[in-house]
Amino acid sequence: MKALMFGWEFPPHILGGLGTASYGLTRGMSMQHDMEITFVIPKPHGDEDQSFLKIVGACNVPVVWKDNNWDYVNQKIGKTMHPDEYYWLRNGIKYDYRRIYTNELGCIDFSGKYPSNLIEEISNYEAVASVLAHQMNFDIIHSHDWLTYPAGVFAKNISKKPLVIHVHATDFDRSRGQVNPTVYGIEKRGMDAADHIMTVSELTRRIVIEKYHQDPNKVTTVHNAVEPLPNADSFTKTPRKEKVVTFLGRITMQKGPEYFVEAAHRVLQKTKNVRFVMAGSGDMMNAMIDLAAKRNIADRFHFTGFLKGRQVHEMLAESDVYIMPSVSEPFGISPLEAMQVGTPTIISKQSGCAEILNHAIKTDYWDIDAMADAIYAIVTKPAMHKSLQELGKEEVNNIKWQDAGLKVRRIYEKALGWH
Amino acid sequence: MKNICFYFQIHQPISLKRYRFFEIGQDHYYYDDFQTEHQIRKLVEQAYLPSNKVISEMIRSSNGKFKCAFSISGIALEQLEQYAPEVIDSFKELGKTGSVEFLTEPYAHSLSSIFNATEFELQVKKHAHLIETLFGKKPTAFRNSEMIYNDEIGEIVSNLGYKTILIDEARQVFGWKSPNYIYNHSYLPKVKLLVRNNRLSDDIAFRFSNRQWDAFPLTADKFISWINNLPDNENLINLWMGYEALGIYQRAETGIYDFFKALPFNAIEQKVSFVLPTEISKKMESAGAINAPYPISWYGNEKDVSSWTGNDLQQEALNKLYAVSERVHLCSDRPLQHDWLMLQSTDHFRYMSHKSSFGSPFESPYDAFTNYMNILADFLERVDAQYPTTIENEELNELLKTINHQEKEIESLESEIKRLKTRKSSTTDTHSK
Numbered sequence: 001m002k003a004l005m006f007g008w009e010f011p012p013h014i015l016g017g018l019g020t021a022s023y024g025l026t027r028g029m030s031m032q033h034d035m036e037i038t039f040v041i042p043k044p045h046g047d048e049d050q051s052f053l054k055i056v057g058a059c060n061v062p063v064v065w066k067d068n069n070w071d072y073v074n075q076k077i078g079k080t081m082h083p084d085e086y087y088w089l090r091n092g093i094k095y096d097y098r099r100i101y102t103n104e105l106g107c108i109d110f111s112g113k114y115p116s117n118l119i120e121e122i123s124n125y126e127a128v129a130s131v132l133a134h135q136m137n138f139d140i141i142h143s144h145d146w147l148t149y150p151a152g153v154f155a156k157n158i159s160k161k162p163l164v165i166h167v168h169a170t171d172f173d174r175s176r177g178q179v180n181p182t183v184y185g186i187e188k189r190g191m192d193a194a195d196h197i198m199t200v201s202e203l204t205r206r207i208v209i210e211k212y213h214q215d216p217n218k219v220t221t222v223h224n225a226v227e228p229l230p231n232a233d234s235f236t237k238t239p240r241k242e243k244v245v246t247f248l249g250r251i252t253m254q255k256g257p258e259y260f261v262e263a264a265h266r267v268l269q270k271t272k273n274v275r276f277v278m279a280g281s282g283d284m285m286n287a288m289i290d291l292a293a294k295r296n297i298a299d300r301f302h303f304t305g306f307l308k309g310r311q312v313h314e315m316l317a318e319s320d321v322y323i324m325p326s327v328s329e330p331f332g333i334s335p336l337e338a339m340q341v342g343t344p345t346i347i348s349k350q351s352g353c354a355e356i357l358n359h360a361i362k363t364d365y366w367d368i369d370a371m372a373d374a375i376y377a378i379v380t381k382p383a384m385h386k387s388l389q390e391l392g393k394e395e396v397n398n399i400k401w402q403d404a405g406l407k408v409r410r411i412y413e414k415a416l417g418w419h
Numbered sequence: 420m421k422n423i424c425f426y427f428q429i430h431q432p433i434s435l436k437r438y439r440f441f442e443i444g445q446d447h448y449y450y451d452d453f454q455t456e457h458q459i460r461k462l463v464e465q466a467y468l469p470s471n472k473v474i475s476e477m478i479r480s481s482n483g484k485f486k487c488a489f490s491i492s493g494i495a496l497e498q499l500e501q502y503a504p505e506v507i508d509s510f511k512e513l514g515k516t517g518s519v520e521f522l523t524e525p526y527a528h529s530l531s532s533i534f535n536a537t538e539f540e541l542q543v544k545k546h547a548h549l550i551e552t553l554f555g556k557k558p559t560a561f562r563n564s565e566m567i568y569n570d571e572i573g574e575i576v577s578n579l580g581y582k583t584i585l586i587d588e589a590r591q592v593f594g595w596k597s598p599n600y601i602y603n604h605s606y607l608p609k610v611k612l613l614v615r616n617n618r619l620s621d622d623i624a625f626r627f628s629n630r631q632w633d634a635f636p637l638t639a640d641k642f643i644s645w646i647n648n649l650p651d652n653e654n655l656i657n658l659w660m661g662y663e664a665l666g667i668y669q670r671a672e673t674g675i676y677d678f679f680k681a682l683p684f685n686a687i688e689q690k691v692s693f694v695l696p697t698e699i700s701k702k703m704e705s706a707g708a709i710n711a712p713y714p715i716s717w718y719g720n721e722k723d724v725s726s727w728t729g730n731d732l733q734q735e736a737l738n739k740l741y742a743v744s745e746r747v748h749l750c751s752d753r754p755l756q757h758d759w760l761m762l763q764s765t766d767h768f769r770y771m772s773h774k775s776s777f778g779s780p781f782e783s784p785y786d787a788f789t790n791y792m793n794i795l796a797d798f799l800e801r802v803d804a805q806y807p808t809t810i811e812n813e814e815l816n817e818l819l820k821t822i823n824h825q826e827k828e829i830e831s832l833e834s835e836i837k838r839l840k841t842r843k844s845s846t847t848d849t850h851s852k
Contacts, residue, residue, distance in 0.1 A: 361785050391773070
């Protein structure tokens with residue numbers, strides 16, 4: 001089975017959860033011996049792990065025919081693609097894309113981020129998809145998130161191969177209901193054209209069915225998993241007298257940071273032995289600093305700014321409680337990461353990962369009393385901390401990408417009409 | 420001749436209310452009365468009252484040949500008295516027929532038999548007293564909460580004067596021994612053990628209306644013939660179940676009451692009789708001793724106590740609770756004593772189980788634990804306010820002795836003063852002379 005996947009991010013250069021999920025899923029799927037994955041991303045850096053799949057950089061795919069000698073091509077893109085492949089792909093140019101700005105190789109310079117001209121990049125990605133669809137040999141197309149839906153749809157129309165799309169988030173999650181009509185339009189067209197839709201949780205599945213009017217039979221949930229942390233034991237907790245409760249993520253409306261501040265205020269009225277940490281950055285950070293000051297808890301409430309890489313796991317491991325009060329979270333991988341390093345976790349019921357976790361405390365995002373109660377119980381009752389720590393770790397170590405990969409495989413086979 | 424011994428269990432936990440940690444020290448009322456009343460009324464209307472009516476009919480129509488025993492926990496009796504006194508009256512009526520026996524059990528349906536022997540004894544006495552007051556007869560047979568039993572518990576119960584104990588047919592103790600005999604305590608031959616027949620009991624309690632079951636539909640005729648076809652010398656069939664099996668697990672529409680009504684008739688026809696626990700344990704010889712070094716119970720597949728004590732949360736809650744037993748025994752504060760009992764119900768701990776929190780009103784074992792521990796924290800503060808934990812138990816005993824004896828002490832000192840005064844006055848008298 002050959003799958004052509006369109007993604008936007010791939011580790012190690014990632015900006016959000018999409019890259020992590022793309023990596024985990026493809027790695028899990030590669031355990032199937034006959035699975036060949038070609039993963040397209042806008043701009044590879046050359047240090048991606050290609051041991052189990054093939055990465056194609058959209059910025060190396062010519063969309064306008066240009067004649068260049070082998071050495072020049074090698075000098076330009078040799079780091080991320082073999083020049084022979086460039087020449088081979090060039091044969092897939094069937095349309096005139098001279099209207100798009102291209103470089104001397106006839107390729108598009110993608111930023112690979114989330115620039116202000118994002119809509120333009122999405123549409124340029126379509127041009128690349130057309131070349132790949134004409135030239136490459138594959139059985140199925142798999143598009144990750146709305147940025148890549150148009151590319152997937154175009155590839156489907158050209159190749160007549162089935163398209164499955166993977167909904168990692170919808171605009172309803174990002175905007176608390178205030179959807180951007182352009183984004184909604186792209187999402188809806190992708191879903192309408194797809195042969196099958198995968199969602200990362202039941203929560204997202206319901207949004208896809210209710211808000212995007214999709215046939216429930218066409219939508220299947222494939223819960224995310226988490227990559228095993230090979231050096232989980234290297235993250236240790238420094239013994240300290242005070243307990244640490246941590247919020248980690250973008251400080252934006254979607255993540256519900258204000259509920260965390262209010263819960264902290266409640267806890268601190270009863271016990272002084274706790275410190276609260278808000279790690280990350282975002283447009284609501286200053287408002288949260290104000291709120292903490294207004295509640296008179298600023299001496300016990302700390303902001304770290306943006307953390308990355310190993311710092312994230314270190315922060316999680318140093319915490320006694322990890323809390324994610326998201327208002328709407330399609331899945332939410334970070335509680336699983338916290339559990340991997342043995343940190344008890346409190347998550348909102350409005351998070352997709354709540355559907356597969358038993359050994360995490362679940363509260364409504366708005367229920368600050370319940371949240372405060374859970375924090376208080378974990379920091380004051382060793383049995384509570386120990387149970388959540390041990391059983392949580394065991395639970396999360398059994399959530400494997402390989403199983404998610406098998407589910408995706410069955411969906412491919414269904415889309416191909418094999419059952 | 421085959422004998423059927425029916426016994427029905429009634430227990431309903433009191434519902435704890437949502438109690439957040441910031442209420443600790445502020446609010447000393449722990450119960451959700453609305454929920455408790457709602458639950459007990461539902462049980463009463465859908466199960467207890469109609470079932471009592473059927474049983475009384477069965478006794479009447481069989482001329483007292485149908486017999487059965489009941490065990491009603493102290494907590495359940497309190498709730499019935501408060502929310503459904505008509506059920507108590509109905510049980511009193513049943514008691515008067517002479518075909519019904521009331522067993523005794525720890526008052527609070529607690530795990531005290533494992534955690535605190537003194538508390539256990541107190542609760543059994545308290546329950547036996549209540550049963551005698553309500554139904555006019557001292558109970559003579561004992562069943563522990565959740566049928567928890569081991570040799571040690573058997574000994575304590577025997578010392579309390581009970582020679583009949585009801586236990587479960589747990590595989591780890593019985594192996595391939597049949598439950599259809601009477602056995603005795605491992606080293607106290609006079610203490611008789613009656614054993615629940617798990618298969619036949621569950622056939623009625625859980626499988627009766629199951630259409631996938633190969634014996635469906637179960638008729639009284641078929642059921643009695645199964646009993647009659649048991650090996651010749653297996654003569655006692657103990658059918659024990661929660662009373663809510665009639666009317667809740669097996670709803671009236673399933674025909675469970677018709678099945679019961681037909682039982683005495685079919686039994687008499689096939690020469691099977693009904694017996695009560697105390698009666699049969701006096702009549703029948705023991706088939707041998709049963710060794711039970713570790714506690715067994717009638718719950719779950721494991722038939723052990725892991726449903727209540729199996730994980731860290733449960734251990735923590737139980738240890739914290741029973742650590743103050745001695746102090747609570749010293750207290751004379753009535754509300755405190757009452758809360759102490761209410762907080763011991765086994766259900767609170769089962770809701771904290773990761774494997775058997777069936778029917779829990781809480782969202783998760785963690786939620787159950789958090790809520791319970793908040794309540795317990797307030798309770799412990801109240802105990803502490805009476806007798807601070809900074810004082811050792813022995814020291815406390817001494818202090819209490821001093822306090823309790825202070826009146827006598829004062830009296831004796833006063834009389835001494837008087838004596839000295841009179842002596843003084845008499846001496847001054849002589850001087851003035």
